[in-house]
Amino acid sequence: MAATPFGIDFGGTGIKGAPVDLDSGDFARERERIPTPRPATPAAVAEVFVDLLARFPDCDGPVGVTVPGIVRHGVVHSAANIDPSWIGTDADALFTEATGREVHVVNDADAAGLAEVRYGAARGRSGLVVLTTLGTGIGSALVHDGVLVPNSELGHLELDGHVAEQRAANSAREREDLSMEEWAGRLTAFYRHLERLFSPDLIVVGGGVSKRADEFLPLLDVDVEVVPAALRNKAGVVGAALHATG
Structure with missing residues (x-):
């Protein structure tokens, strides 16, 4: 054993x-x-x-x-x-x-991406899964058919002339006192950028703010399916x- x-x-x-x-x-x-x-x-x-x-x-x-x-x-x-x-x-x-x-x-x-693919929101899903954690910054994981492509660091992509996480992380929402609608607009720009670059089959949104997913995920305007993370902390x-x- x-x-x-x-x-x-x-x-x-x-x-x-x-x-x-x-x-x-x-x-x-x-x-x-x-x-x-x-x-x-x-x-x-x-x-x-x-x-x-x-x-x-x-x-x-x-x-x-x-x-x-x-x-x-x-x-x-x-x-x-x-x-x-x-x-x-x-x-x-x-x-x-x-x-x-x-x-x-x-x-x-x-690590969070591996866990979500094996046990959580992306369980049983094939193709490319992108996990993003929205917190102080934006962490990311790319998992293709269960295999991790490590160290993607997608929060460091450029967005509207800024590092993406400086504009779209949960800390930016709090720092600038953005409404959920305003923040969702920035997240939409970020996730559309990921769509153009990677054509993912699924995006999983983690981080502490994911427990409020029903307040902002429905406001996103993207083509890819986006779901909240399941394993939380x-x-x-x-x-x-x-x-x-x-």
């Missing part, structure tokens, strides 16, 4: 983790949360991971970790919203050594565990 994988979602305010049942796509045990250290350097975060894993002594499966940055072959290459010391860090090697476990890191939006942990199993 395969060991149960463990997922860790590394966020700006909290680090959450739980063993994951890959049959159901749900936590095998109740998750634990530890506040993100300040500063959140790789070494400080590694210490939190050791503490987190120690709370599940009987869980010895592979460990997957989300990172809010570009990840190539286990190395972090960007740090827009985390400590700059992450850039160039071989996070796979660092966390594997610190924890004594097999650890694999993955971009946080990519479980997506990172579940997707990380899924990634760890290869």
Whole structure:
């Protein structure tokens, strides 16, 4: 019987983790949360991971970790919203050594995309699925027939002469006090741009604001089907565990 994988979602305010049942796509045990250290350097975060894993002594499966940055072959290459010391860090090697476990890191939006395709809003859908997370920025994941195309970073596309996430992220709606109609106009421009570039079969909208999807998704004027994410705040942990199993 395969060991149960463990997922860790590394966020700006909290680090959450739980063993994951890959049959159901749900936590095998109740998750634990530890506040993100300040500063959140790789070494400080590694210490939190050791503490987190120690709370599940009987869980010895592979460990997957989300990172809010570009990840190539286990190395972090960007740090827009985390400590700059992450850039160039071989996070796979660092966390594997610190924890004594097999650890694999993955971009946080990519993890959510994997989870939504396997268990959530895009389950059973073939072709190209684009997941976008609308939050402080816009994260994205491209999954084609179940295979992840990593590090798409579609929130960094140019939109109306601006970086798209500066105009269309949920933080822009809050910062500029936009109505849902005004924000939906900007999202329509963003998603139409994605349509022209990728011709996706489905767009899944995640992020905390997705719980208000009925207030803005019907206002979008795009041809592609757009649906809200289903896994909510479980997506990172579940997707990380899924990634760890290869």
